Amino acid sequence: MTEPLYExxxxGHAELLTPVYDQSLAFLIEVYGLTLVTESGGSAYLRGWGDxxxxxxxxxxxxxxxxxxxxxxxVSPQALERRVAALQERGVAGDWIDGDVGHGKAYTFRVPSGQRMEIYYESEKYQAPAGQQSYLPNQPQTSVGRGVGAARIDHIxxxxxDVVSVRGFMSETLGFKLREHLVPPGQDEAGAWMSLxxxxxxxxxxREPTTTAGRLHHLAYAVENREDVLRAADVFCELGASIEFGPAKHSRTQGFFLYVLEPGGNRIEVFSGGIHIFAPDWEPVLWTTEGQGRSTAWGLDVPVTFHSHATPVVP
Structure with missing residues (x-):
């Protein structure tokens, strides 16, 4: 067994691009429930109440x-330097940047699938202003929010x-651990789920169904429990956001989910739960079908758009 990396x-964060900035921003604040921190240079910086x-x-x-x-x-400045060295040793071209709102210097590079990623250590902690403080000292902000009330960034x-080669790259250079993967009979690996x-x-x-590289399937924020996912379905309907998929339960990860497209076209998820893995010698779970032939864990069919739509949209 290769010794796992915990570096x-x-x-930490993600950047979404949108062709309808004002509408996307309004949706993320009023419907999804994020808090606006600041706007600068054509970008808005937001947070979940639990971040x-x-x-x-x-x-x-x-x-x-x-x-x-x-x-x-x-996990530390030293870990950052070691991961940058590992990327450079592998021949990955990258650059140091001074940082951005909320974080210090970062090393930016592209992964083999084309997405731009960065690794960093220095991060600014949130200090809630008067009126947004929680009565609980271990919470960064009050949980009484707007709309869905997305709590914290969860996964992407x-x-x-080539799913196998990209997950190998993420594991060998950055320390991601393979938890579950899907290999339909007679096909290449269709998906891999990894954690740090x-x-x-x-x-x-x-798996990317087109010849385009670097695309996003979805970004997910977590809520506290599955009842919050059900409440999110009502919020989306009341506020005019069309639900693409869910609420239901994933077979892999065991998370409760709900998907919508924000006005710019990016898919975002409301997510809750999911298994927790404490064993250092966890054996990746191999799936050959979607939920043993039931699609999702409870048998809800996956809409065609879930496999065909990603951003940027390919004509």
């Missing part, structure tokens, strides 16, 4: 929807033509 801590870092989502105006970049936080799903510590997944890699 990246968690998904301890200053900001976890950067929304940027662009001519198309999609993923700007993903940020992963290292990116597309890749003990979550069900921080990163999902699923």
């Amino acid at each position: 990246l801590a968690h998904l 301890h870092d200053l900001t976890t989502l950067k929304l940027t105006s662009a001519d198309h929807a999609g993923l700007g970049h993903v940020g992963w936080r290292a 799903n990116v597309l890749a033509h 510590m003990n979550k069900a997944h921080d990163l999902a890699i699923t």
